[in-house]
Amino acid sequence: MNATVPKVTVQRLPVYLRCLEGLSPGQEHVSSDQLAQLAGVNSAKVRKDLSYLGSFGVRGVGYDVEHLRFQIRIALGLEEDWSVVIVGIGNLGRALANYAGFGDRGFNIVGLFDADPAKVGTKVDGLAIESLKNLERSVRSKKASIGLVTTPAAAAQETADVLAAAGIRSILNFAPTVITAPDGVYIRRVDLSTELQVLSFYLHRRRSD
């Protein structure tokens, strides 16, 4: 059952998890239908997705909310703590550093880094911004495994190189550019201007239909 979870399923699991956490505390069971409605998908998808994690449902009843929640957290690795560093403390980096709802806990920000000497030493949300020179030492000593890249586009690849060299194993890239890293370093891109341009496509398309 657990061999391979489709990529698309992995992306939906956090959504299911959040829906479960939003259920009224009294509710003990949830059906694939109800979960589907909350998550904005159809119920077959919910059942298939959950079946990759195991057979947690009870026919005629649904899924035990508490148990399912736990199983999804296990599958996503949320029962472990992950240490996160942020590189590039501009507006976005600062916003992320302050982002309280940081993944239902489990993700701890342990370092902020910036190339600008004027920023080094100033504090954001209680954490001092460090020089990039400290990055490798800091990542290793704090066992950080996730890096958020919020630098300008021009600095993103170099930043990724430094993070990879320091032992970071996952990068979330907010800079508007495509970056690469050696095998073993997993990268995801979160790209605002791309998202806006996709919206533009569909707006435009509808207007001229």
Next chain:
Amino acid sequence: MNATVPKVTVQRLPVYLRCLEGLSPGQEHVSSDQLAQLAGVNSAKVRKDLSYLGSFGVRGVGYDVEHLRFQIRIALGLEEDWSVVIVGIGNLGRALANYAGFGDRGFNIVGLFDADPAKVGTKVDGLAIESLKNLERSVRSKKASIGLVTTPAAAAQETADVLAAAGIRSILNFAPTVITAPDGVYIRRVDLSTELQVLSFYLHRRRSD
């Protein structure tokens, strides 16, 4: 040729566009191979994607950079101007409002809104924050068609309802929750904590392989 562009292709077009804009100014032609390398995909995908827009390439030569750039901009609707409003001016909303590289121009922020009376009237990047009561009037008079939702999760659905009622036709939802809108309103979600949890899955998975 132009009937249907696959969703995944639409999402890659902005990336190609950015790669083209990053080329050295002297370069007149680009091959699917080079573009693929820059965009982090393979060349067959580039050719297929571009073929949905038309046959712009020259066999044995490649694509004319300037022409291709223009055609992608046309396809994405970037030759039009779009007006954008932001609802929820916390850290993230503020960061987005300040985001200069806002989609290579074409996306103009025309309104900032917040429910907190203490924030109303204060300026961000030269634009005054308005009360939600002004939203509908402001959206209509400024012909805004895109709304960015950066409210807390609890307020996101209500915000989307207001935006939809005001005539907004596309929503980019940054709040960590799934929202719905009537047919005709296109929604995309940008979800930080989901992204982190996906990273966690792959980190966890690799550790216990």
Next chain:
DNA sequence: ACATGTGAAGCGCTTCACAGCG
């Protein structure tokens, strides 16, 4: 009676591989 779990069919995207053309 009711909701899950799942083979099987369907669908859309990716990749291959090569004909077509400058």
Next chain:
DNA sequence: CGCTGTGAAGCGCTTCACATGT
């Protein structure tokens, strides 16, 4: 010769529909 454009094959995800289990 080199690179595009594209049928066709391959692959992975979605959806259907129902047997299964309580």
